Amino acid sequence: MIVLFLFAALFTLIALGLPIALSIGLPAIGLMVTPGVFPAAVKISALGQTIIQLLFAGVDSFDLLAVPLFMLAGSIMERGGISRQLIDFSESLVGWAYGGLACAVIVASMFFAGISGSAAADTAALGAIAIPALIRQGYPPAFSAALVAAAGSIGVVIPPSIPMVIFGSLTNVSIARLFAGGMLVGVLFGLSFMAVAVWFSWRYGYGTRRPFSLRKIGVSFREAFWALGAPVIVLGGILSGIVTVTEAAALAVFYALVVSVFINRKLTWKELPPLIIHSQIVAASILFIIAMAKVFTWLVAMQQTTMLVQNALNALAMPPWGMLLLVMAVLLALGCVMETTAALILFVPVLAALAPQMGVDPAQFGVLMVVNLSIGMLTPPVGICLFVSCGIADLPLGRVARAAIPFVIASILVLLVTSFWPPLTLWIPSLIYG
Numbered sequence: 001m002i003v004l005f006l007f008a009a010l011f012t013l014i015a016l017g018l019p020i021a022l023s024i025g026l027p028a029i030g031l032m033v034t035p036g037v038f039p040a041a042v043k044i045s046a047l048g049q050t051i052i053q054l055l056f057a058g059v060d061s062f063d064l065l066a067v068p069l070f071m072l073a074g075s076i077m078e079r080g081g082i083s084r085q086l087i088d089f090s091e092s093l094v095g096w097a098y099g100g101l102a103c104a105v106i107v108a109s110m111f112f113a114g115i116s117g118s119a120a121a122d123t124a125a126l127g128a129i130a131i132p133a134l135i136r137q138g139y140p141p142a143f144s145a146a147l148v149a150a151a152g153s154i155g156v157v158i159p160p161s162i163p164m165v166i167f168g169s170l171t172n173v174s175i176a177r178l179f180a181g182g183m184l185v186g187v188l189f190g191l192s193f194m195a196v197a198v199w200f201s202w203r204y205g206y207g208t209r210r211p212f213s214l215r216k217i218g219v220s221f222r223e224a225f226w227a228l229g230a231p232v233i234v235l236g237g238i239l240s241g242i243v244t245v246t247e248a249a250a251l252a253v254f255y256a257l258v259v260s261v262f263i264n265r266k267l268t269w270k271e272l273p274p275l276i277i278h279s280q281i282v283a284a285s286i287l288f289i290i291a292m293a294k295v296f297t298w299l300v301a302m303q304q305t306t307m308l309v310q311n312a313l314n315a316l317a318m319p320p321w322g323m324l325l326l327v328m329a330v331l332l333a334l335g336c337v338m339e340t341t342a343a344l345i346l347f348v349p350v351l352a353a354l355a356p357q358m359g360v361d362p363a364q365f366g367v368l369m370v371v372n373l374s375i376g377m378l379t380p381p382v383g384i385c386l387f388v389s390c391g392i393a394d395l396p397l398g399r400v401a402r403a404a405i406p407f408v409i410a411s412i413l414v415l416l417v418t419s420f421w422p423p424l425t426l427w428i429p430s431l432i433y434g
Contacts, residue, residue, distance in 0.1 A: 002031060003300055010296075011337070020339050021285070024346070025292030028299045051295055058294030059287045062246055063169045067162050068283035069249030070118065073230075073256045075279040077115055078125035080260020080267045082227045086111045087129060089217075089224040094194075096212040099201030101137050102147055103194045105130040109151035110190045113158035114231025115252060119340075119377050120282075123152025123385045127392040137207045141393055142403040143200065146378075149389035149400065150193050150407035153377045156340065156370055158186030159235055160252075163340055163373065165245060166290065167366045170348045175245050176238050177363045178370075180432055181425040185367055185418050192410040200406070226259045239432055286341050293345030301349065320359040324419055327351060327358065328372055332412075335376020339384070343373050364425040371418055375411045378404050 009027035014020065029051055077083075090111070091104035105126060112122050127148045134144035156163045159179030168175035201207050221228075234252050237243040243251060260267035267275075318326065331351075334343050348369065355365040377385040380401050390400050418424055 006300065020342050021288045021292045024289065024296050024342055028296040032299060054295045054298050055291045058291040061169045063165055063175060065246045066165050066249040067286055068280055069253055070160055070162060071121065071279040071283040072276060073249065073252035074115055074118055074121040075275045076256035076260050076267065079271065079275060080256065081264040083125045083129050085224040085227045089220040092217045092220040095210040097198060098209065099197040099207055100209055101134060101207050102139065102197035102201060105148060106151045106190050106193050109154055110158055110186065111228065111231060113155040114235060118162055119152050119155040119374065120384050120388055122155030123149055123388040127389055131393050139206045141395055142399045145389040145393035145395055145400045146403035146407060147197060149378055149385040149404060152385045153374045154186055154189050156374045157182050157189055159183065161370060163344055163370045164366060166341060166344050167348055167369060171352050171362065173362045173366055177429045177433060178366045180239055180429040181363050181367045183428055184424050185371060188414050192414050193407055196406045196410050226263050230255055289341050290345055293342060297346060297349050320357065324358040324360060327354065328415065328419060331369060331372040332375060335373045336379045340373045340376065344369065361422065361426055363429060364422055367425045368419060371415055375408060378408050
C-alpha cells in the first residue's frame, strides 16, 4: 500500500507541475515522518537523521563528480565554436547525399555526443546553428526541429553518457563497459535517423545536394581537428583504463578551455564565469534529483518491492524474451512521463535485479535502459530534446512532436535490435576487457 501511495503521489505532483526533485522527495519524506508508518519506538529525530544521511549518500560518489564536469565541458565547447566546425566537417562528408545537411547535423551530433554526455546540451549546442541552416535550405521548420531533437537524443547513448554514469554508480556495473557497449548502438541510432532524413528528403525534395570534394573535406577537417580530438582523448582515456570517468571529465574541461580560448579564440575569460554558473545550475538540478530519489528508493526498498515485482513476474510464467519485452514496454511508457535521471534512479534498483531472469548481461541491460529512456526525450509531455528544439525554432510542441514520429519509430526499431542481439552491446566490451 505504501509503495502504491508513493507512486500515485509522485505522478500526481508531476502532473500538477511540481519540480521533479520535489515530486520524488516530498511524498517519501512525508511518509517517513507520518506517525504509524514506522514503529512507535522509532523517533522522529532518528528518521530526520536518516533522511539527511540518505540525501548525502545519494550524491556521495566519486563517479557522480563526472556529471557537473561533463556539463561544463559541453558548455565551454558549445560557446567555443565547436558546433559550427563539427557541422561543416560533417557536411563535407555527407553533403552530396539526399538530405545532406540533415545527415550532417546527425553526424555532428554524434561527434558532439562524445564530449558532452548530455542530450539537452547536444540539442542546444547544435540547434541554434543547425535549425536556421536547415530552414534556409528548404527543410520544413517542424521537420528541422524534430531532426535536431532526434540527433540530440543520441547524446546519452554515445559515450561519455551521464545516464550511464548514473546507472553504473547505482549498480556497480563498470561504467567503462557501459560506455563501450553504447558505441555501436549510438552509431546504429545515427544511421537509422540518417535513413529517415534521406527518405524524406528524396520523397519531398528537401534540401540541396552539394558535390563531393576531397579538398573541402581536407579544409573542414583541418578546421575541426581540435574539436574532433576531444572525444578521442576522453573515450580513449576511459576505455584504455588510463583515467577514470571522473578524471576524463576533468580532462575534457581542460581540453575544452584550451581549444575554445587559445585555438579557436571564441571564448574569453570574462565569459567563463556565466558559463560555469549556468552549467552547474543544470548539473545541480540533476544531483538534487538523485539525492531526493535516494530517499524514495530507500523507502521503496524497505517495502520489499523488488521481491514483490519478481514474484509478480514469476506468477505470469513468461519466457525470458517475453519478460524483457514487458520491461521495455514499461520503460517506454515511463520515459514519456518521467525525466530520464529520475526514472533511472527510481527504477534501476528494482529492474536491474531482474536482468538474470531475462537472460540479459548487466552491462547490456544498462545500455538498454538508457536507450529506452532516451526515446522519451522525443515524446511529450516531458521530452527534453523536444522542448529545447521547440524553443530554438519557436514552434509549438505538438507540431514538432508530430514531425518527430518517424524518428521515434526508428528509435524503437533500434531498441528491439539492441534488446535481442546481444553482440551489438557486448562485442566491443569483450574485445577491450575480455
